[in-house]
Amino acid sequence: MSQPERRLDMEIAKTIESVRKLVSAASSAGARIGLVPTMGALHIGHISLIEEAVKKCDFVVVSIFVNPTQFVPGEDFQKYPRSFDADLEICRQRSVDVVFAPTAREMYKAENLTWVNVEKLTEPLCGGFRPGHFRGVATVCAKLFNIVGPDIAFFGQKDGQQAVVIRRMVADLNMPLEIAVCPTVREAGGLAVSSRNEYLTKQQRKDATIIYKSLEKCREMIESGVRDSKTIIAEMRNVLRTVPSIQIEYVSIVEAETMEAVEHIRGRVLAAVAARIGSTRLIDNIVVDCGKE
Numbered sequence: 001m002s003q004p005e006r007r008l009d010m011e012i013a014k015t016i017e018s019v020r021k022l023v024s025a026a027s028s029a030g031a032r033i034g035l036v037p038t039m040g041a042l043h044i045g046h047i048s049l050i051e052e053a054v055k056k057c058d059f060v061v062v063s064i065f066v067n068p069t070q071f072v073p074g075e076d077f078q079k080y081p082r083s084f085d086a087d088l089e090i091c092r093q094r095s096v097d098v099v100f101a102p103t104a105r106e107m108y109k110a111e112n113l114t115w116v117n118v119e120k121l122t123e124p125l126c127g128g129f130r131p132g133h134f135r136g137v138a139t140v141c142a143k144l145f146n147i148v149g150p151d152i153a154f155f156g157q158k159d160g161q162q163a164v165v166i167r168r169m170v171a172d173l174n175m176p177l178e179i180a181v182c183p184t185v186r187e188a189g190g191l192a193v194s195s196r197n198e199y200l201t202k203q204q205r206k207d208a209t210i211i212y213k214s215l216e217k218c219r220e221m222i223e224s225g226v227r228d229s230k231t232i233i234a235e236m237r238n239v240l241r242t243v244p245s246i247q248i249e250y251v252s253i254v255e256a257e258t259m260e261a262v263e264h265i266r267g268r269v270l271a272a273v274a275a276r277i278g279s280t281r282l283i284d285n286i287v288v289d290c291g292k293e
């Protein structure tokens with residue numbers, strides 16, 4: 001297979017002013033602007049978003065910013081994987097136009113007093129375990145949207161609750177852009193690709209495939225007609241418990257748009273799991289649509 005061509009003239013913008021200038025020149029020339037927000041340590045999940053952005057847009061900005069405000073105290077902000085040079089190479093090979101890589105000082109110049117809080121949707125699932133996380137995510141995305149001014153921003157279904165929260169923020173605040181959500185990219189065994197998989201040992205990586213197996217069990221049960229979510233969740237927990245190293249944080253089935261827990265499954269639901277293996281926290285989800293029953 002031939003290697004994709006490297007883009008030699010990719011720009012690296014470290015300041016808000018410089019990325020604005022580059023985007024504004026492209027917009028004036030009529031380009032449709034795409035933004036892929038990331039925290040770097042790019043992998044095939046991120047690449048799928050970049051490829052979609054390159055397909056749909058004329059000018060693509062990838063932001064690489066490990067956003068301190070979305071980490072809860074005691075989490076892995078300091079040790080979060082960083083691989084800037086490799087990330088740049090990946091972006092060049094995928095014909096990205098600009099990598100926006102600001103410092104935390106550039107993004108949060110002084111004490112930050114203005115926050116974006118999306119209510120309700122941020123309470124269940126990860127919201128219950130990472131207080132303040134979605135406030136940090138929504139705020140940094142609002143800032144990135146204001147800085148870059150994209151026509152479309154690309155997110156992954158891997159972080160399903162995040163995608164719903166950002167979509168709602170964009171709708172509620174009348175932000176003039178579209179949110180595209182791309183499917184979750186998985187390893188051969190089903191494990192959702194994640195920057196945090198780097199923390200796992202070989203055995204733990206194997207163990208972690210049980211998370212997707214529990215979600216597949218959920219899909220199977222719904223497809224075979226089971227509608228009581230308690231029954232399905234109990235069975236998913238049984239599947240997860242076959243791997244002793246797993247510590248379950250939550251197993252939930254919620255309505256796909258409102259994130260409200262459902263008792264009787266109908267319409268589009270999101271089944272989501274968060275679990276720890278050792279000290280590594282992993283999340284995954286699937287959306288199942290059972291139509292209008």
Ligand code: AMP
Nearest residue numbers: 038039045155156158159183184185193
């Ligand atoms: P992160 O760098 O982890 O903040 O992720 C940046 C974006 O990539 C988010 O929109 C994620 O949902 C998305 N992403 C991460 N992992 C995957 C994956 N395995 N498949 C699809 N999208 C992903």
